[in-house]
Each structure stands twice: as structure tokens, then as C-alpha cells.
Amino acid sequence: MTDFATELAAERRIAARLLLKYPLVTRTSHPEEFPLVRRHADDLVAQFRQLLGYRLVVEAGFARLHKAGLDRDAGHHLTRTSGSPFTxxxxxxxxxxxxxxxxxxxxxxxxxxxxxxxxxxxxxxxxxxxxxxxxxxxxxxxxxxxxxxxxxxxxxxxxxxxxxxxxxxxxxxxxxxxxxxxMISGPVGQATSAPDLIARAADPGPGGARHSVRRRLVETPVVYVDDLTDDERDWLRRNQRREQRIFEEALGLDTEIRAEGVALFDHAEELTDLDFPAAGTIGWLALLLLERLVTSLRPAEPTVSVPVPDDLIGELLDQLVERHGKAFAKELLDHPDQLRHAVLDRLRAMRLAAQGPSGWVLLAAAARYAPEGHR
The missing domain is CATH 1.10.10 (Arc Repressor Mutant, subunit A)
Known part of the structure; x- marks a missing residue:
């Protein structure tokens, strides 16, 4: 590849990464990067359509990437300036x-x-x-x-x-x-109810398993094979090495492939909307709780999920608050039920834990956060 072609590919990658993080990019919001989106508009429209089945609209003053849904529990809520979620x-x-x-x-x-x-x-x-x-x-x-x-x-x-x-x-x-x-991306005019709208928005269309799996990989922290349909699992197994090259070339993302699932990593730490570990009471407490859960429950053999006794969560949170409480925000400590919910929700959003019919389970990626000496 010539130097000029390499430069063009790098520009397209910068623009594509920007649109993934900010599905609405305007001349005002990103004055330096927006010209790149305009310059490579045709290639980006084709790339997003082929790679993810997303529709990209580029106008003189803005670009709007219309992403698709995943399912009821996969999205991230909007928040107020205070950080509290939209009701x-x-x-x-x-x-x-x-x-x-x-x-x-x-x-x-x-x-x-x-x-x-x-x-x-x-x-x-x-x-x-x-x-x-x-x-x-x-x-x-x-x-x-x-x-x-x-x-x-x-x-x-x-x-x-x-x-x-x-x-x-x-x-x-x-x-x-x-x-x-x-702004509206979902097929609102076709939906007959809220659940129907969610289902229609998540429909991969002609792209089938190819688009549904790629969307999960790009939009979620980790994809576990147990969460995929048979068709999706078969497609991923056949194509995972090819996909590794595609994501590196198109988006600058590294792929980690394990028996339990696949995750994409951005070493520039630009494409996540939720950091982990993270600063603040919720982020710190979630990390400390996760470390102790992994230490207490880590099985002898690799597994996708490990049941978490409900009383263990409460016991460990009480210990952490007692030990580190002075460093935590008092307004959160005054509402222990809300604190517990926020901490577990952070682990759920990062696909490190999940709530099933029988209670919480620790997921395979949680093993990354085992304290030194327990890995």
C-alpha cells in the first residue's frame, strides 16, 4: 500500500471510530474531525452498510449514523447532568x-x-x-x-x-x-407496540448472523457464545479469524478469542462509553466487589458463569463499606439499596455479571479482575 493509500485508510479509520462513539457528529461538535467524515462520506456509507448494516447520512453540517438495536437489556440509558439515569x-x-x-x-x-x-x-x-x-x-x-x-x-x-x-x-x-x-432510527411507523419496536429495531435484516454478531461485538464489552443463537454461533466459529482482520483494518480494534466468547479491545481507550475500572464511588466499589467475588467463587475449571450466593454480595459490600467508607460519597452510603443496585448494574453493563432467574451469576470475563496471586 502506498503512503497516500495508507494515509487515506488511516483517515477513514479515524472517521469511522468517531461515528461509532458519536452517532451524531456536527460541524460544531467536532470541527476538526467532521471534514474527514465529509471527505470519506461515500466510503464510510458503504463500509457501515456492509460491516454492520448501519445507515449513515452525511449532510453539509452533520453526519448521523443510524445504529440498530440489540435487545431489551443491551442498551445504555441517557443520563442527566447529575449522572442520574433518564426516567x-x-x-x-x-x-x-x-x-x-x-x-x-x-x-x-x-x-x-x-x-x-x-x-x-x-x-x-x-x-x-x-x-x-x-x-x-x-x-x-x-x-x-x-x-x-x-x-x-x-x-x-x-x-x-x-x-x-x-x-x-x-x-x-x-x-x-x-x-x-x-434523530429517530427505529421503524416507529411500523411498530404496533413498544416491545414490537425493540424487536424490529434489533432485526439484522438480510445481513442475518453476520450483522447481528458484529453489532454485538462492536456495541457490547464481550460476546459470550452461550448468548448466541445456533446460526450466530456457527457463523462466528467459521469466521472469527477473518473478523479479527476486518475489525483491525476497519476500526483499529484488537480481537481476543476464547472458548467462552469474543471481545474487541481498543487500546486507545476511545470507543467505550463506560469505563471499567472507573473513578468514583460506584466504579471503585464495583471493582473491589468483583475482585472479592472472583477470589471467593473462582472454579477449578473455566466456565461461562458461576452462581453468586445472594447473601455473599451483601456481606462483601458491607465489609467494603466498613473498610473504605470514608473514601466513598456519603449520599450513596446513606442509601445502601440504591448503592447495591448501582454497583451490580455497573458489573451487568460490563458483562462481568448477570442476573438470571435464580439470582446473580459471575461471568467468564470477571476472571480478568482476580487479584494478583489468584490468577
Whole structure:
């Protein structure tokens, strides 16, 4: 490969990695990298379609990668600026606001947007209840702030956040309707219910096992063969070495293949939206708990999952809090049930543990975090 061809391949890889991490890239959000996306638009459209069955739209001011779903429990929730996850109510306001903004004028007042959102709710048969309650205001503002982060809304005068404390607060907003119209990826018009929408969004289409397995590899920390269908498992077994080369060339990712499953690794640590180990009370406590669970439960032979006695989780968490409590955030320690849920949810999201019908199980990748001397 000539130096020029090598440079072009490196540019495409940078642009593809950017789009995987940020499915919406705008001229404003990534001023240095966006020109690369535009320069290689045709190749990137073809690459994402062939590699993952994803649809890429590149316009003059933005690029939107329409990813597909995986299943009910595979996604990552949106969070508020405080770090707390979106509630179902916040997601409802987000959807209602998007539906209103696609046909709104380029500029409008915050009060006018509220009127449009309430009209959209009435048309959809959604009861918003007392919209002046503080909890409703916070949910609405969190949804609109997310739209601001995406570049769909911008505040020219005033502040939407003021609405939480003053229902008469006003702001002048500018809307990017083109981005708003491109945000929805799932086949909303075809779905007959929420579960049906999730199923349709996850359908790999003509790509079949090839796209469904690749999507899992790219979008989740580790893929266990026990979680795959027979067709997916057979496809992966036949093609795993070829896939190793493809992911390295297209995305700069290394592949680790084990009997229990396959994982992709990004040594640049750029493509994850959830670090582990991580700073903060939840991240640190999750790591400490995992180390102790692996030490206590590690089997003599490799296995995909090991049952975790429920009382062991509580016992180890109590010990860790007693020993390291001064270093943890007090507001979390004051709510032990929420703390336990957050820690286990972090392990679940990283595919290090899972909750089954009979309780929690430790998954194979957890063995990586055994303390020195226990590996």
C-alpha cells in the first residue's frame, strides 16, 4: 500500500471510530474531525452498510449514523447532568419534544414549545398530569437539555432551566429541524407496540448472523457464545479469524478469542462509553466487589458463569463499606439499596455479571479482575 493509500485508510479509520462513539457528529461538535467524515462520506456509507448494516447520512453540517438495536437489556440509558439515569417520563418528554420540533419554525419561544409538546401529548393520548409539578418540570428540562447537547436546540436568550423554579420563565430558542428529523432510527411507523419496536429495531435484516454478531461485538464489552443463537454461533466459529482482520483494518480494534466468547479491545481507550475500572464511588466499589467475588467463587475449571450466593454480595459490600467508607460519597452510603443496585448494574453493563432467574451469576470475563496471586 502506498503512503497516500495508507494515509487515506488511516483517515477513514479515524472517521469511522468517531461515528461509532458519536452517532451524531456536527460541524460544531467536532470541527476538526467532521471534514474527514465529509471527505470519506461515500466510503464510510458503504463500509457501515456492509460491516454492520448501519445507515449513515452525511449532510453539509452533520453526519448521523443510524445504529440498530440489540435487545431489551443491551442498551445504555441517557443520563442527566447529575449522572442520574433518564426516567420513563424524561424519555416521554424527549420523544414528544422531537415530534414537535420536526415541524416547528426555525425560532420560537420556550412557552410556544411547551404548547407544542402538550399538544403532541394530547394527540398521542399521553396524560402529562400536573405539568407544573417540580418533578415534571425537571423531567422536561432534562429532555430539552439533551436536545441542546445534540445541537437540535440552542438558547439565544434566556434559559430553559429557569423554568424549574419559575413557570413564567421565558427563552428564545433556535431549532435545527434537519438534525431533529434524522434523530429517530427505529421503524416507529411500523411498530404496533413498544416491545414490537425493540424487536424490529434489533432485526439484522438480510445481513442475518453476520450483522447481528458484529453489532454485538462492536456495541457490547464481550460476546459470550452461550448468548448466541445456533446460526450466530456457527457463523462466528467459521469466521472469527477473518473478523479479527476486518475489525483491525476497519476500526483499529484488537480481537481476543476464547472458548467462552469474543471481545474487541481498543487500546486507545476511545470507543467505550463506560469505563471499567472507573473513578468514583460506584466504579471503585464495583471493582473491589468483583475482585472479592472472583477470589471467593473462582472454579477449578473455566466456565461461562458461576452462581453468586445472594447473601455473599451483601456481606462483601458491607465489609467494603466498613473498610473504605470514608473514601466513598456519603449520599450513596446513606442509601445502601440504591448503592447495591448501582454497583451490580455497573458489573451487568460490563458483562462481568448477570442476573438470571435464580439470582446473580459471575461471568467468564470477571476472571480478568482476580487479584494478583489468584490468577
Amino acid at each position: 420513563p417520563r424524561t424519555y416521554a418528554y424527549l420523544a414528544l419534544a422531537l415530534s414537535a420540533l420536526t415541524t416547528a419554525p426555525e425560532q420560537l419561544l420556550f412557552s410556544e414549545l411547551l404548547t407544542h409538546i402538550r399538544a403532541a401529548a394530547a394527540e398521542a393520548g399521553i396524560d402529562l398530569g400536573d405539568v407544573n409539578r417540580a418533578v415534571e418540570k425537571r423531567a422536561l428540562v432534562a429532555a430539552l437539555k439533551q436536545l441542546t447537547a445534540w445541537g437540535i436546540l440552542s438558547e439565544d436568550e434566556g434559559s430553559m432551566e429557569s423554568y424549574v423554579g419559575d413557570e413564567r420563565a421565558e427563552a428564545l430558542l433556535t431549532i435545527d429541524r434537519e438534525i431533529a428529523r434524522r
